Amino acid sequence: MGINLLTLCYLIASVTFILGLKMLSHPASARKGNLIAAGGMIIAIIGTIFLYKDNGQKLHNHEWIFGGIFIGGVVGVLSARKVKMTAMPEMVSLFNGMGGACAALISIVEFNHLYKSAGFTIYTPLSALGDTTIVEISKSHLLIIILGLIIGSISLAGSVIAWGKLNGKIKDFIFKGQHIFNLIILAIIILTAAYFLYTSPSHSEIKFSGIHLLSIPFISKTSLYLLFAILGLALAYGIFFVLPIGGADMPVVISLLNSFTGVAAACGGFLYDNKAMLTGGILVGAAGTLLTILMCKAMNRSLKNVLIGSFGASAATSAAKQQQGAYKEISISDAAMVMSYAHKVMIVPGYGLAVAQAQHACHELEKLLTEKNVEVKYAIHPVAGRMPGHMNVLLAEADVSYDNLLEMEQANEEFPSTDVVLVLGANDVVNPAAKTDPSSPIYGMPILDVELAKICIVNKRSMKPGYAGIENDLFFQPKTSMLFGDAKKVLQDLISEIKNL
Numbered sequence: 001m002g003i004n005l006l007t008l009c010y011l012i013a014s015v016t017f018i019l020g021l022k023m024l025s026h027p028a029s030a031r032k033g034n035l036i037a038a039g040g041m042i043i044a045i046i047g048t049i050f051l052y053k054d055n056g057q058k059l060h061n062h063e064w065i066f067g068g069i070f071i072g073g074v075v076g077v078l079s080a081r082k083v084k085m086t087a088m089p090e091m092v093s094l095f096n097g098m099g100g101a102c103a104a105l106i107s108i109v110e111f112n113h114l115y116k117s118a119g120f121t122i123y124t125p126l127s128a129l130g131d132t133t134i135v136e137i138s139k140s141h142l143l144i145i146i147l148g149l150i151i152g153s154i155s156l157a158g159s160v161i162a163w164g165k166l167n168g169k170i171k172d173f174i175f176k177g178q179h180i181f182n183l184i185i186l187a188i189i190i191l192t193a194a195y196f197l198y199t200s201p202s203h204s205e206i207k208f209s210g211i212h213l214l215s216i217p218f219i220s221k222t223s224l225y226l227l228f229a230i231l232g233l234a235l236a237y238g239i240f241f242v243l244p245i246g247g248a249d250m251p252v253v254i255s256l257l258n259s260f261t262g263v264a265a266a267c268g269g270f271l272y273d274n275k276a277m278l279t280g281g282i283l284v285g286a287a288g289t290l291l292t293i294l295m296c297k298a299m300n301r302s303l304k305n306v307l308i309g310s311f312g313a314s315a316a317t318s319a320a321k322q323q324q325g326a327y328k329e330i331s332i333s334d335a336a337m338v339m340s341y342a343h344k345v346m347i348v349p350g351y352g353l354a355v356a357q358a359q360h361a362c363h364e365l366e367k368l369l370t371e372k373n374v375e376v377k378y379a380i381h382p383v384a385g386r387m388p389g390h391m392n393v394l395l396a397e398a399d400v401s402y403d404n405l406l407e408m409e410q411a412n413e414e415f416p417s418t419d420v421v422l423v424l425g426a427n428d429v430v431n432p433a434a435k436t437d438p439s440s441p442i443y444g445m446p447i448l449d450v451e452l453a454k455i456c457i458v459n460k461r462s463m464k465p466g467y468a469g470i471e472n473d474l475f476f477q478p479k480t481s482m483l484f485g486d487a488k489k490v491l492q493d494l495i496s497e498i499k500n501l
Contacts, residue, residue: 005047005051006047006048006051006052007275009043009044009046009047009048009051009276010044010047010274010275010276010279011275012040012043013040013041013043013044013047013275013276013279013280014040014275014276014279014280015040016036016037016039016040016041016043017037017040017041017276017279017280017283018279018283019033019036019037020033020034020035020036020037020038020040021033021037021283021287023036026402027392027396027402027405028402030396040276041276041280044274044276044277045069048274049062049065076095079091084357085354085357085359085393085394085397086351086354086355086357087167088386088387088390088393089166089250089251089254089385089386089387089390090162090163090166090167090386092254092387093159093162093163093166093254093257093387094159094160094163096155096159096254096257096258096261097155097156097157097158097159097160097163097257097261098156099155099261099264099265100151100152100153100154100155100156100159100257100260100261100264101152101156102152102265102268103148103151103152103155103261103264103265103267103268104148104149104152104153104156104231104234104264105152106148106152106267106268106271106272107145107146107148107149107152107267107268107271108149108227108231110145110271111145111149111224111227139197139200141271142196142197142200143197144267144270144271145267145271146193146196146197146227146230147263147264147267148264148267148268148271149227149230149231149234150189150193150230150234151260151261151263151264151267152260152261152264152267153231153234153235153238154234154235154237154238154241154260155238155257155260155261155264156235156238157234157235157236157237157238157239157241157242158238158239158241158242158253158257158260159238159254159257159261161238161239161242161243162242162250162253162254162257165242165250166250166386170243172243172244172245173243173244174243174244178240178243178244179244181240182237182240182241185233185236185237185240186237188233189230189233189234189237192226192229192230192233193230195226196223196226196227196230199222199223199226200223242257249299250386250387251295251383251385251386251387251388251390252292252295252296252299252303252383254387254388255288255291255292255295255388256288256289256292256303257288258284258288258291259284259285259286259287259288259289259291259292260285260288261284261285261288262280262281262282262283262284262285262286262287262288263281263285264281265277265280265281265284265285266278266280266281266282266285267281268281269281291388294382295382295383295388298381298382298383298408298445298446299383299442299445299446300444300445300446301444301445326476327463327475327476327480327482328480328481328482329481329482329483329484330457330481330482330483332483332490332493332494332497333497335457335481335483335494335497336494336497336498336501337501338419338420338455338457339369339374339420339422339457339494339498340369340372340374340498340501342374342419342420343374343375343419344374344375344376344377344414344417344418344419344420345369345374345375345376345377345418345419345420345421345422346376346377346378346379346406346411346414346415346418346420346421346422346450346453347362347365347366347376347377347378347379347421347422347424348378348379348381348421348422348423348424348426348429348430348448348450349362349378349380349384349391349394349395349424349425349426350384350385350391350423350424350425350426350427350429351384351385351386351390351425351426352424352425352426352427352459352460352461352487353391353394353424353425353487354385354390354391354394354425355425355487356425356486356487356488356489357488358424358486358487358488358491359394359395359397359398359400360398361487361488361491361492361495362395362398362400362424362487362491363395363398363399363400364491364495365491365494365495365498366400366404368495368498368499369498372498376404377404377405377406377411377414378391378395378400378404378405378406379406379408379411379415379421379448379450380392380405380406380407380408380411381408381426381429381430381447381448382407382408383429384426384429392405408446408447408448411448412448412449412452415448415449415450415452415453416452416453418452418453418454419453419454419455420453420454420455420456420457421450421453421455421456421457422457422459423450423456423457423458423459423474424459424487424491425459425460425487426448427460427472428442428470428472429447429448430447430448430450430451430458430472430474431447431470431472431473431474432447432451432473432474432477433470433471433472433473434446434447435447436473437473440470441470442470450474451474451477451479451480453479454479455479455481456474456477456479456480456481457480457481457482457483458474458475458480458481458482458483459483459484459485459487459490460482460483460484461484461485461486462484463475463482
């Protein structure tokens with residue numbers, strides 16, 4: 001009955017994971033979907049702790065298990081509550097790395113269990129065995145251990161580097177032949193893993209003399225050394241894999257590393273025959289892979305180009321170019337005037353809006369303009385911000401209606417009929433060079449066609465290039481006016497000025 005009940009717990013958890021993921025596809029149901037999936041995870045955890053049996057024995061050391069859950073839960077809750085929206089991408093990356101670490105540790109612990117159990121003396125009644133007993137460890141079992149170790153370690157190291165790059169503590173690091181160096185490390189990992197599997201026996205014959213049985217060791221010390229060599233190489237590869245990737249490509253990298261973590265977790269589900277863990281890992285891996293593909297499509301680049309092209313790094317030379325002409329500024333009062341008497345205003349949020357924590361002020365401006373019968377919409381680029389969906393999360397925090405959020409294709413259809421576009425901290429996703437300059441690193445990347453509107457107002461702190469380090473042609477166009485200053489302060493001043501009109 002215990003086994004059946006545990007299977008039921010895993011089934012419920014798997015269903016809630018799928019349902020929760022489906023609900024995450026829409027902002028209106030995302031919060032509820034997250035809670036449903038979390039509820040399923042709780043059921044799976046409780047079921048595993050109290051119902052799971054290994055060789056007929058239930059789990060023990062409950063005080064250590066619940067102690068770990070309590071400490072991890074407290075750290076997670078405090079981190080999530082205190083994190084600023086601007087730091088959300090690096091927190092997501094770091095937490096993703098912790099998932100990879102768990103998957104790698106599962107592989108290490110499982111291998112250590114096999115290693116220590118080898119060569120033990122076994123006592124059992126002769127009548128229960130016959131002449132010879134074969135105890136098997138399949139190659140597939142060892143393969144899953146190695147895959148979980150490699151993928152989890154790469155995810156851990158890569159996510160930590162991504163976390164450091166997102167918060168500015170780690171800079172892009174490139175040296176000549178780095179991609180070849182990375183491929184050599186990867187090849188060594190694969191060859192070492194293949195040698196490990198080839199030299200590890202798949203089974204051990206247990207022969208008896210009387211009632212005293214001696215087992216031939218499954219795992220040698222050489223295999224143990226190979227395992228830790230693979231661990232070290234995988235960690236090194238994860239570091240060098242992410243180091244050269246440019247800033248503008250980090251959302252794609254985060255999504256890719258997330259899929260790695262999911263696959264590594266699925267390996268753990270295979271090891272322990274845990275259906276909930278297997279389902280969750282497969283869902284994360286598949287969703288992360290699909291999101292990575294969609295992000296690459298949004299940038300009009302292949303995944304290979306993202307991983308090898310060093311988009312942000314190669315863009316550094318573009319940043320050194322001279323400004324392409326004179327720009328003009330607009331005052332708060334003039335900006336307030338044109339927006340108040342417009343029929344349609346499109347707001348383009350970017351990372352600068354998140355830095356200033358100006359989402360609530362932006363929503364207040366939207367409501368104020370709506371009261372003046374101005375149609376207000378938001379244009380959302382798929383790779384705006386520092387992680388997938390960054391702008392959606394930011395605006396949802398300010399209770400902006402999802403109906404007012406337009407995806408890139410929808411927004412581009414409406415820009416020609418838009419009176420005023422207000423760009424708040426966005427840069428690379430509105431750069432016309434993506435369409436007009438074949439020498440630009442972002443050439444071919446789909447962008448928001450804000451230059452098609454009658455008036456374009458760009459809010460920035462300064463004329464410095466964006467995250468990709470590329471000069472923006474939009475700033476020098478006749479229709480564009482610059483409105484310098486902190487986004488939150490500028491929006492608050494606009495609100496005050498519009499109220500006084």
